[in-house]
Amino acid sequence: MNLQKAWGILKENGFKETTKRNQILEIFEGDERYLTARDILDVMQKDYPSMSYDTVYRNLATFVSLDILEATELSGEKHFRMHCESDHHHHHFICMDCGKIKEIPLCPMDMLGAALPAYEIDNHKFEIYGKCPDCK
Amino acid sequence: MNLQKAWGILKENGFKETTKRNQILEIFEGDERYLTARDILDVMQKDYPSMSYDTVYRNLATFVSLDILEATELSGEKHFRMHCESDHHHHHFICMDCGKIKEIPLCPMDMLGAALPAYEIDNHKFEIYGKCPDCK
DNA sequence: TTTTCCAATAATAATGATTACGATTTACTA
């Protein structure tokens, strides 16, 4: 997703255009890795030394709820990245060295068949961890 | 896994048999749900009011490292349960209401094919979340 | 442009999970 599309979604939902918000989005646009709230704060505080955690967390939550960002939990910390452009459902390989991801086109739910009769399935997580060719 | 087998592993690795350790294992043996460190402490403090977090966390980490317990991260908290008996690799459906699990016999890695050439795959996570028939 | 309104932010403080550490106790060994 790019900045323009993100702002379209934000505007549609009545969110104001602020410089901080914009800069957070710019960080994600220019970085394909999964980033933590702290990562964002560290970058932002170069320009805005008084930037607070609250602002970071609040905006990250907003972005996730609007599907501008996607989130996952890696080793106990929430990590965020721009939502994928791809329109089809997919999963991710995540490089534990550089944090970059690669899309995996398959979804295990397709092969589930009748393995869970009478169960209510609300969600699923499939992620592969390792090292990308560059880091190997 | 049962208590006896767990103690076999612990003894093999030079760990001492203590009442606390034993009681933590008993809790897991009698509960098929994923439990948190706090869950364990709450139960233990009925018998040992002075039981400390350190003891709980240290032992949970020990048990996981010896494959006596398995761990997963659910909504930001580490959860633990007895390692499955099944000898074949599998994954879990987890009921977000009661915490009980159901084994899923399939593994998406089998269908991965050549989707990740030149990548080093160290680990993967596949979990399905929802409600079990009892909680639905 | 100025005013006004309300969302957004700053500046903490609080919370909840986890880890750390010196002092003390306990389980095993000889």
Next chain:
DNA sequence: TAGTAAATCGTAATCATTATTATTGGAAAA
């Protein structure tokens, strides 16, 4: 049964995250 290393206690520190309240700033109306 005494010695020793491991285990535990008691407590404090740390780390991520959330909550609170006062203030600021964007945008629309006057």
